[in-house]
Amino acid sequence: MTSTFTIAIDGPAGAGKGTLARRLADHYRLNLLDTGLTYRAVAYALIQYALPLDNVSAAETAARQVDLAKLDRTVLSAHAVGEAASKIAVFPTVRRILVEKQRDFARTPPGAVLDGRDIGTVVCPEADIKLYVTASAEVRARRRLAEIESIGGTANFAEILADIVRRDERDMGRADSPLMPAADAHLLDTSEMAIEAAFLAAMAIVDDVLARRNKA
Numbered sequence: 544m545t546s547t548f549t550i551a552i553d554g555p556a557g558a559g560k561g562t563l564a565r566r567l568a569d570h571y572r573l574n575l576l577d578t579g580l581t582y583r584a585v586a587y588a589l590i591q592y593a594l595p596l597d598n599v600s601a602a603e604t605a606a607r608q609v610d611l612a613k614l615d616r617t618v619l620s621a622h623a624v625g626e627a628a629s630k631i632a633v634f635p636t637v638r639r640i641l642v643e644k645q646r647d648f649a650r651t652p653p654g655a656v657l658d659g660r661d662i663g664t665v666v667c668p669e670a671d672i673k674l675y676v677t678a679s680a681e682v683r684a685r686r687r688l689a690e691i692e693s694i695g696g697t698a699n700f701a702e703i704l705a706d707i708v709r710r711d712e713r714d715m716g717r718a719d720s721p722l723m724p725a726a727d728a729h730l731l732d733t734s735e736m737a738i739e740a741a742f743l744a745a746m747a748i749v750d751d752v753l754a755r756r757n758k759a
């Protein structure tokens with residue numbers, strides 16, 4: 544491996560990119576950053592101070608204060624925080640502040656796996672590997688429902704599906720850094736694929752790139 548190696552993973556909410564990112568980071572001994580948590584941290588700060596989510600200057604201040612080493616997944620994983628994150632994620636100035644931090648993280652040896660919405664297109668356009676992980680909205684909604692039920696919760700499938708479709712529209716429709724596959728991304732559709740199969744497919748892509756480099 545060169546001094547830093549970057550794997551960029553993008554895709555919509557619930558496609559399985561987080562699990563895939565973790566497996567790849569473990570396997571290739573790379574640092575791991577779930578960039579969604581950085582947007583969630585900004586949204587969470589505004590919610591904590593009861594500030595409206597369209598207060599751009601407060602969101603910028605919160606973005607500057609985000610410490611990548613202190614992102615608390617337990618607090619930030621709440622569904623409402625994800626919704627709020629997608630609202631503050633439309634502001635270009637907020638994105639710029641977070642993207643700088645994410646790039647610094649990616650540049651730290653030995654390199655990193657970053658997952659999000661704009662990693663291959665904006666944050667790390669020079670990434671060694673780009674993956675775009677997707678799954679149908681119905682499959683993602685079914686997975687989310689199973690996840691909620693597995694921890695004893697209840698939820699309504701139609702509402703979850705509507706939520707997912709709304710979040711996709713917001714993430715794909717925004718003017719700055721919309722969610723889309725980079726031109727050179729490998730597409731992984733996990734609708735009919737278990738996460739283990741997705742991991743094996745991703746590993747084959749990474750190993751192929753590494754083997755070619757070693758030959759060159």
Ligand code: C5P
Nearest residue numbers: 578579580582625628629632659660661
């Ligand atoms: O992936 P996660 O659900 O944690 O992301 C929350 C929200 O943060 C997304 O819906 C998206 O609007 C925003 N986000 C983004 N760019 C990223 C990561 C997340 O705009 N790289």
